[in-house]
Amino acid sequence: MSRVCELTGKGPMSGNNVSHANNKTKRRFLPNLNDVTLQSEVLGRGIKFRISAAALRTVDHRGGLDAFMAKSKDVELSANALKVKKEIAKALAAA
Numbered sequence: 001m002s003r004v005c006e007l008t009g010k011g012p013m014s015g016n017n018v019s020h021a022n023n024k025t026k027r028r029f030l031p032n033l034n035d036v037t038l039q040s041e042v043l044g045r046g047i048k049f050r051i052s053a054a055a056l057r058t059v060d061h062r063g064g065l066d067a068f069m070a071k072s073k074d075v076e077l078s079a080n081a082l083k084v085k086k087e088i089a090k091a092l093a094a095a
Contacts, residue, residue, distance in 0.1 A: 003030055005052040006078040007059070007068070038065040040084070042091045047084050066092075 004011040010031045016024040032053040037046040041064065051059075059068045069085040077085060 003033060004078070005031055005033060005055050006049045006081045007051045007055045007072065007076070009076040009078075010052050010054070040065050040088060042066050042088050042095070043084075049081065 013029045015027055015029055017027045018024055033050050035050050037048050039046050059065060062068045066088055069088050074082060
């Protein structure tokens with residue numbers, strides 16, 4: 001399972017552990033990923049995502065999953081999230 005946020009595309013970064021003696025060894029900074037179910041008002045159901053804690057705060061800040069998907073770029077979204085975005089857009093167009 002890849003360690004990449006489905007909504008923002010945030011993934012692992014690399015850097016150094018730096019000791020007191022200033023020795024440097026490579027390390028990885030992993031994103032804080034959580035399995036969550038976000039509710040879509042337009043679709044009337046919940047959708048499971050594996051997203052970072054920062055993305056979850058952003059979804060809340062923008063006013064829910066539907067508003068987040070409307071503003072998000074297709075390049076950042078995973079294949080599953082892109083499919084949900086198209087479903088939401090189709091449901092909004094029909095309504």
